[in-house]
Amino acid sequence: DAKTTQPTSMDCAEGRAANLPCNHSTISGNEYVYWYRQIHSQGPQYIIHGLKNNETNEMASLIITEDRKSSTLILPHATLRDTAVYYCIVPTNAGKSTFGDGTTLTVKP
Amino acid sequence: DTGVSQNPRHKITKRGQNVTFRCDPISEHNRLYWYRQTLGQGPEFLTYFQNEAQLEKSRLLSDRFSAERPKGSFSTLEIQRTEQGDSAMYLCASSLDPADTQYFGPGTRLTVL
Numbered sequence: 001d002a003k004t005t006q007p008t009s010m011d012c013a014e015g016r017a018a019n020l021p022c023n024h025s026t027i028s029g030n031e032y033v034y035w036y037r038q039i040h041s042q043g044p045q046y047i048i049h050g051l052k053n054n055e056t057n058e059m060a061s062l063i064i065t066e067d068r069k070s071s072t073l074i075l076p077h078a079t080l081r082d083t084a085v086y087y088c089i090v091p092t093n094a095g096k097s098t099f100g101d102g103t104t105l106t107v108k109p
Numbered sequence: 110d111t112g113v114s115q116n117p118r119h120k121i122t123k124r125g126q127n128v129t130f131r132c133d134p135i136s137e138h139n140r141l142y143w144y145r146q147t148l149g150q151g152p153e154f155l156t157y158f159q160n161e162a163q164l165e166k167s168r169l170l171s172d173r174f175s176a177e178r179p180k181g182s183f184s185t186l187e188i189q190r191t192e193q194g195d196s197a198m199y200l201c202a203s204s205l206d207p208a209d210t211q212y213f214g215p216g217t218r219l220t221v222l
Contacts, residue, residue: 034210043113043200043213044152087151095140095207096165099151 002027002090009104012082018075020103022088025069033064034091035073037084038102044087047073078107111135113214115201121220122191129187130217134203141184142211143176144200145169152200158184159207191221 005023012018036044061074087102144152160181178184202211
């Protein structure tokens with residue numbers, strides 16, 4: 001399983017962009033990067049995923065470096081409701097996922 | 110699409126009792142996963158099913174744990190002779206196929222007294 005490394009915590013001002021980094025230097029060529037978030041006492045919520053191109057959806061943007069060894073999740077206009085733990089994972093081709101402890105994002109007014 | 114559902118949402122039991130949790134995946138999702146999450150940590154993989162076949166079990170899944178998916182639809186996770194260390198959130202996820210996005214349920218929070 002490709003291991004991911006994320007900062008333990010980050011703060012962001014409400015209305016500003018939140019940029020959450022993730023390192024996945026052992027990622028294989030056909031493995032996707034997935035991002036989930038988890039609000040206290042709820043199940044993880046899918047945000048976005050990508051292989052090598054940058055991706056954008058209604059929730060966030062995902063920037064993957066050209067060598068695919070790292071990525072950044074961007075929440076363009078963070079709100080208080082974006083306060084959560086954000087997980088970056090690289091599932092195996094069999095779908096098995098190894099979660100680390102994620103990044104606790106705190107959006108402050 | 111009603112999402113992944115899990116029942117019960119909360120379970121309090123005494124040490125030594127058996128408990129069973131149920132997961133209903135998204136309709137037509139062939140893959141079903143079980144994870145365990147303790148306070149302050151990320152989810153840990155326990156096991157997964159492809160239809161009714163259990164394909165892999167983590168070393169975390171001791172002999173007291175058993176999971177089934179008898180008809181390839183819902184799944185059950187049973188813990189026998191519960192211990193205080195089993196207290197955790199048990200999460201279920203499903204995906205259409207192995208390479209597809211996993212969608213998680215709300216979890217079952219187990220407290221063993």
